[in-house]
Amino acid sequence: MSSSPPPRGRPRDPRSHEAIISATAALVAEVGYAATSIGAVAARAEVGKDTIYRRWSGKAELVFEAVFTTTDDSPVPDTGTLTGDLTVLLGSLVDEYRTPASTAALPGLLADFAADPALKARIRTDFLAPSKERLAVIFDRAAQRGEIAAGTPVNLVLDTLAGAVFFHVALVGETPTPQLAGQLAAMVSRGIEIR
Numbered sequence: 001m002s003s004s005p006p007p008r009g010r011p012r013d014p015r016s017h018e019a020i021i022s023a024t025a026a027l028v029a030e031v032g033y034a035a036t037s038i039g040a041v042a043a044r045a046e047v048g049k050d051t052i053y054r055r056w057s058g059k060a061e062l063v064f065e066a067v068f069t070t071t072d073d074s075p076v077p078d079t080g081t082l083t084g085d086l087t088v089l090l091g092s093l094v095d096e097y098r099t100p101a102s103t104a105a106l107p108g109l110l111a112d113f114a115a116d117p118a119l120k121a122r123i124r125t126d127f128l129a130p131s132k133e134r135l136a137v138i139f140d141r142a143a144q145r146g147e148i149a150a151g152t153p154v155n156l157v158l159d160t161l162a163g164a165v166f167f168h169v170a171l172v173g174e175t176p177t178p179q180l181a182g183q184l185a186a187m188v189s190r191g192i193e194i195r
Contacts, residue, residue: 019045020052024066029100033063033108060112060119064127067101072131082142082193086185089135090161094176097169106170132158148192161188 023044027036038059042049056062077088096102113120132155139154164184168174 016045016047016051017055020047020055020062021066024062025099025101028063028067028105033105036063038062057119057122060109060116061122061126063105064109064123067099067105068096069127069131070096072127072134076134076137078141082138082145082147083182083185083189085138085142086161086189087182089138090165090181090184093162093165094169094181097165098176102170146194147189149194152192157188157192161185 020041023041024036027040027044031040036059038049038052041062042052045052052062056065071092074092077085079085079088113123135158136154139148139152139157142148143150143152161184168180169176
């Protein structure tokens with residue numbers, strides 16, 4: 001019986017990762033996306049720049065993870081209904097888009113994504129696809145309960161939900177009402193439910 005060889009190099013320290021993520025979000029909120037630099041993040045997180053570059057290809061990926069993946073580790077909602085699950089999901093998304101870091105990061109990130117198709121593809125593959133796969137369980141459960149058809153285009157539905165929140169909260173700058181998540185969830189659920 002053979003064992004696999006130990007990983008090369010030092011193991012990653014989760015405390016460093018959290019310090020980098022926290023420092024990034026705080027800096028973006030304080031000084032804006034353009035003025036946030038890898039050097040400033042490293043100094044605030046008390047790590048070397050090489051530590052950051054070993055994990056992220058550059059500022060855009062780091063900022064995206066720090067600001068727009070805060071809900072990726074929360075449990076997938078399970079309220080017993082599709083509308084309830086989507087309401088919880090959208091509530092978290094609204095909260096994420098309303099943060100000062102999100103408001104400050106979005107214009108710069110969008111410009112960087114437009115200028116660098118490879119970066120946009122990495123964000124889609126490394127961050128968005130795994131998040132969508134994780135949330136697919138909501139729609140699997142809804143199909144098992146008979147609320148929606150098994151062939152519902154889950155990715156398109158998730159894009160519709162995120163797009164509505166993005167446009168309403170982040171782009172237009174509307175202050176979301178406490179009812180916004182429930183209203184959007186009900187509209188989308190009605191649109192895809194089996195009748």
